[in-house]
Amino acid sequence: MHMIFRLIALLLSARKRPRISMLDAGTLPMRATLTDIDFAGHINNGMYFSIFDLGRFDLMFRSGVFRTIRKNGWTPVVQAETITFRKSVKFGTRFTQETLLLGADEKCIYFEQRIVVKGEIYARGYIATRMVSAKGPVPNEQIFAAAGVSLPLERELPQWLTRWREETALPGSRKPAPHRWIG
Numbered sequence: 381m382h383m384i385f386r387l388i389a390l391l392l393s394a395r396k397r398p399r400i401s402m403l404d405a406g407t408l409p410m411r412a413t414l415t416d417i418d419f420a421g422h423i424n425n426g427m428y429f430s431i432f433d434l435g436r437f438d439l440m441f442r443s444g445v446f447r448t449i450r451k452n453g454w455t456p457v458v459q460a461e462t463i464t465f466r467k468s469v470k471f472g473t474r475f476t477q478e479t480l481l482l483g484a485d486e487k488c489i490y491f492e493q494r495i496v497v498k499g500e501i502y503a504r505g506y507i508a509t510r511m512v513s514a515k516g517p518v519p520n521e522q523i524f525a526a527a528g529v530s531l532p533l534e535r536e537l538p539q540w541l542t543r544w545r546e547e548t549a550l551p552g553s554r555k556p557a558p559h560r561w562i563g
Contacts, residue, residue, distance in 0.1 A: 383430050390434055394441035402529050406439035406479040412469050422468035423495075429461060432493040432505055435479035445527045452526060454511040454518055459488050460545045463505040469495060475502065482506075483537035484520045490541055508545045 390408075400406060410431065418424040423431075436456070440446040449456065469475055478494040488508035495503040511518040524530060551557045 383434070386434060387437065390438055391441060394438060397442055399444070400439070400442045402439060402443045402445050402481055402527060403532070403535070404439075404443075406435060406442065408435050408438045408477040408479070410434075410475055410477055412471050412473045412475065414471065417471045420468070422470050425463075425465070428463055428495065428503055428505065429458075431477050431495070432461075432479070432491075432507060435477040435493050436491060436507070436509070439479050439481070443527075445529070448527050449511065452513070452518075454513050454523075457510050457512055458507055459510050460508040460548055461505060462544065462548075463503060465503045467497070467500075467502040469497060469502055473497060481535075482541070483531055483535045484524075485537060485542045485545075486520070487517075488545060489520060489523070490537060506541060506544070508541075 412423050416423045416427045416431070437446070440449065440456070475495055475497045478496055480492050482490040482492050484490065488510055491507045491509065493505045493507060494501050511523050
């Protein structure tokens with residue numbers, strides 16, 4: 381719930397910040413607050429994904445794509461995500477959350493997101509996202525067309541990223557996914 385206040389502040393501040401394209405790298409200045417840290421005094425590992433959510437929303441707000449999403453009744457959702465940590469971000473540390481749309485495949489739109497302190501990467505995540513409507517998943521072609529975005533050829537998605545999503549995916553929501561431990 382604490383992220384809702386940051387999201388509202390982000391929405392209000394996005395109007396004052398420079399507009400960018402969905403294809404630009406979004407930079408969001410932040411500081412590690414009390415609600416971000418755990419008992420070790422650094423940002424909790426799960427909190428990074430919430431911070432990454434803010435980075436993607438900042439990109440959508442500042443590019444104007446969020447209006448298109450709302451107008452069409454779409455909802456952005458995460459399909460898969462992974463993160464790697466390098467250094468801890470301690471309480472009170474100023475950092476930037478960097479977001480870049482990497483590309484898309486037939487199902488997902490992919491982002492690389494980073495936590496950067498004084499020009500140095502502390503954590504990096506890859507997020508596979510989708511848009512859904514009341515009728516189900518929205519095709520990426522429809523999303524990009526409505527947003528007026530065309531991916532440049534040099535934004536070719538790394539093959540390992542698509543393989544990662546496919547190999548770690550759970551069955552679709554209309555298929556059974558019985559709970560059994562292996563072994």
